[in-house]
Amino acid sequence: MAPTAQQLEPDRARVRARRREQSKNWSLFLLFAGPNIALILAFIYYPLFSNMYYSTLDWRLGSSRATPVGLENYVTFFTSDSGREVWRVTGIFTAGAVIGSMLLGLLIALVLNKHIPGKTAARTAVFSPYVLSGVGVAMVWNFIFDPARGGLAYLLDVVDLESPEWYLDSDWSLVMVIIVYVWKNLGYCAVVFLAGLQSIPRDLIEAATIDRAGPVRRFFSVTLPLLTPTVFFLLVTNILFSMTNAFDILRTMTPTGHGTNTIIFEIYLQSFGAYQRAGYSAAIAVVLFFTLFLVTAVQMRFVERKVHYS
Template identity: 55%
Template sequence: MATATSLPDAPVRQTGAHRAPRSRPRPRYRNRLRNWLIFAVLAGPNIALLVVFTYRPLLQSFYLSTLQWNLGSPTAFPVGLANYADFFADPGTPRMLAVTAIFTLATVGGGMVLGLLLAVLLNRKLHFRGVARTIVVAPYVLSGVAVGLLWLFVFDPNFGVLSALLHTVGIGSPDWYTAPHWALVMVIIVYLWKNVGYVALIYLAGLQAVPRDLLEAASLDGASPLRSFVSVVLPLLGPTTFFLGITTLLTSLQSFDIIRAMTNGGPLEGTTTMMYSIYLEGFAGGRAGYSSAIATILFLVLFAVTVVQLRFVERKVHYT
């Protein structure tokens, strides 16, 4: 009796109605294209503004520094690096660089020290603490020209408030307007008064972010308040100090309004910084090419200082 052999089951071909749906992976280029479109929509306007109002004038300044061109003149002559050679050969350049360095170091260093002390004071529980914080920060938002004109009356050797206060203790008022070194001290004092509130505000935010449990642990270990501040608080303020070091340095090197309102760069160029010299040469003297060369040198100085801070100083900053 013959037995029927079993054949393997043939695969059943599914019809379109019974076929399982297959999910196709979305091409990667579509995701990338979508991300680039989102980036272009969100960042495009900002990039366009930077190109038009920052990078284009910067490149144009580089080009103008290679020309002998008087402001308003229809003609200009290429001179290569002659403007830079004239700058370093000018006998007044060392004095201008010294004034710039003194002004920058005094305003940056003094501003950060005074700002930190004010921030520590304003971080305490004081009566009318909110009013005190407002008073400290208020000068920062005022016009530099208005601040400079106001302080001219304070420093007046004959009728100023400071002169009257010094006379009450038997001290004569310095000649702020005619002595170059006293004029520089006057400008530094006014600049610190105006901008120390910004530093205090940033440091205050950093102090409020310090974990309280670390301070309590240091206190339990027997550390004094000064020891806790130096060993715990200051290292935690490293990122804040690094940020302020860059921003205040850049702002100080570009200071113009207070010097223009109070001294016009005098007396005897005692308050003429690089930034103010750019104005004098370009707009007062009409030497636009030479002024652009000074602006280019100032830009290179700012760029080099920023790179050094980012490259070396940031290594010592501890981020929590």
């Protein structure tokens, strides 16, 4: 026997109530999240897809004409000698910046984690360079690295050593910007490592001490395994930062990119430098985007397996 209209009315009322509740939830979601979504679409995804379109053009910056070339810009970047040089410099700079910042940051964090007088002032001093302007930091270090009148040249002269040609020798130029980048960013690593060290339960350290484990063994057997979430976080963020946030130092210390043309700096040089190749620059920017995406995905997929969260 088919249900009557009176029997179906409660079910229909529940459906209408559920729909009203869903409509109310969606309205609240759009009210609070809608402006943020609109901003993300306007300032992130629209420029991203526009840049992908520009990367298929042979277009000079400021020109009113653009010729579609398909994937030719990408082929040129991956097959040319200049493109291979960009990858080489980017790899060296990223490796030096990440390893240097994390190792020195960990050593400083281990020292600051001790009960020493003035450690609050020391933490402030270590972290201060991280919040300074990259341009200001680079200008100060330009005076330090000056081969003729710089402070470093004076110190080397005291021990009868000649200052390298930091600005003329491409290899020394790369070493120079790595040193400055590490100096500026190791405070960030030190503070994050210090937070990780202070979150380690003291009873585990005390138990290892009772078992007669020395400082080195305690570090590698207890401290370092429990720091792996911190190490993983810093590894991901530092790789991303070193590939995208070093432009101010590179541009200020080596304006023409003499031996320091990392991929982010090459984008600027190709578009706004002497070449004015906006389409080719857009292609390099797309390559950088997918490189960062791939590096992060690989780390999340494979490196995170080595992380101990408990």
